Amino acid sequence: MKPARRRELANFLIAAYRVSIRRATAVIQLRQGTYFYRPHPCDDRAERQRIREIAPTRIRYGARRIHVLLRREGWRINHKKTYRIDCEEGLNLRRKRPKR
Structure with missing residues (x-):
């Protein structure tokens, strides 16, 4: 429960x-x-919006590369938060099928 x-x-x-x-x-x-305990949810709308802007332009970039781009732009964001937002937005890449 x-x-x-x-x-x-x-x-x-x-x-x-x-x-x-x-x-x-x-x-x-x-x-x-x-x-x-009273929850205090963090407001990550700005990070979420920027990740959504980056993902369509850089189609082959995963969460790690998007994180690197965000850090270069000056965003103070944790790599785990970048990955979480990437997964929640459904932007993560599909794995390649192994060659048989």
Whole structure:
């Protein structure tokens, strides 16, 4: 079960049965740190847009080469983030079929 769903269950227990946060999280087996965690998603729209601009012009370039181009342009981006965006956008190259 995902942490967000467990958090909802903990909130339900707290509201319906008037138990403490400590007791509710213990029953659901949810850590209190996870209960209080608030996600802070990063905004990568600019990087995503630039990768989408590069990929059609440089058709044979994979995520590594696109990453090198971004670094040369001055973007401060991690290679893992470049690969993740490349995969999510469906820009990754198909593997060549082996010769038989």
